[in-house]
Amino acid sequence: MRAFVITGPGHAEVQEVEPPMPGPGEVVVEVERAGVCGTDMEFYSGAMTYLHTGEARYPVRIGHEWAGVVREAGDGVDPAWLGRHVTGDTMLGCGSCARCLGGSQHLCADRYEIGVRNGWPGALAERLPVPVHALQPLPGTVDPVLGALVEPGGNALRAVNAAALDRGDRLLVIGPGTIGLLAALMAAARGVEVHLLGLTEPSLDFARSLGFTRTWTGRPEPAFDGVIDASNGRDSPALAVEVVEPGRRIVLIGLSAEPSRIDTRRLVLGDVTAHGILSASGGLAGAVELYASGLVDPRPLVAATVSLEEAALVLAGPRRPEWGSAPKIHIDPRLPG
Known part of the structure; x- marks a missing residue:
């Protein structure tokens, strides 16, 4: 599959990589939209703190604001998830430490962060592996554009x-x-x-x-x-x-x-x-509810949706004049380069 890979400060490319296989308790999501944020730009520039603490290292596959469709399910996953539109939590705790057991898995010292920490691949790719417990289902009124805004919304x-x-x-x-x-x-x-x-x-x-x-x-x-x-x-x-x-x-x-x-x-x-405040954990369902109800419409915040091949330009900072001043850029991995 195609994935956007940052290989070093200021260097990135779209590569052909092995598609993920769902492990026990995991699903594979076909990514429909992924947002780019300041954290992603810091990975591209080399300023991201995790690169200096050893919690992340190049090559990095970024993308933690996403929406898509569940296409594969691993052992122990209810088949009813297949075909469902979802987004999910970025923070993936170990599940067994005191913080996780106390409901603060986003503070787990051994956590993975999708597209950010400890090597879990991100959503700037055609497919993304996600633990089923991290999934947040999306109702029909929340399309991929809104779905990829749930994580920042949380x-x-x-x-x-x-x-x-x-x-x-x-x-x-x-x-x-x-x-x-x-x-x-x-x-x-x-x-x-x-x-x-x-x-x-x-x-x-x-x-x-x-x-x-x-x-x-x-x-x-x-x-x-x-x-x-x-x-x-x-x-x-x-x-x-x-x-x-x-x-x-x-x-x-x-x-x-x-x-x-x-x-x-x-x-x-x-x-x-x-x-x-660290992360959207605990706020995802509420953000979905606000979007689904129409009380909050974040669509105007998305300036443009571009392909994986254009992601490096977005991360480097320059903006096309036609994008205007809206702050968010989305990536659609299905678009041709």
Whole structure:
């Protein structure tokens, strides 16, 4: 089968590789869509932390935001899964440690991460092996485009839930990328007043096209009932602490390439809770429900869908003018090169 393989920093190609065979408790999914995110771009550039800690190494087959159809089932898998449209969890815990048994398999020290950690192949390929327990079924109203947005949506939903906001509360989202905009859409669906802080006018123009008129490029003035930092800005977490109301929460889901510093005196004296979010685990079903109900429509976030052969161009950063300012690019492995 065809698969996109990163062989080193700045080097990648589509290769013919052996198709996966389902092991016990596993299925093989025919991939219909896969999203590209900042983590994938870091693998391509060589900046990804796991490359330096030994948790990942080249060659890497990326892709952890995906949707497809179950085509093969291994021993012990209910045949009823065959032909079903699915997406799935990125985090694959060992299943036997205290964290896994306690419901936190996404924090398992020995976990695989699809397309990211410990060599589990990703979804930028025609077929993908997945443990059946990680599958999330998709209803008929959630097509492959929406299905490939479930994983980032699960992250965003967990961030919104962690902010613990009520209708009419004011939320500041720092970073109008895919996760930030999904969080904004989900919070707005709950009646939250959403403000967005970004660096560039084009990104905020796109946010405004989605109906978010309260936007900032400089330091925002009001105090907010919650702040979600979905950016990669080194100083954003400190800003979040400064502008959140005392007694409320900041949620940190973005990661800076450099260490971020927070004055913990502000946390203590403001009785502020800081909540970190790792992965969509626990948020996938809720994201599917929001998409299926129509309360949240993330389709406008997808700028384009391209082939595997065009993935390297996407990862390198340049954007075609016709793509506009929408943040997400999808790959369809079935498209000809």
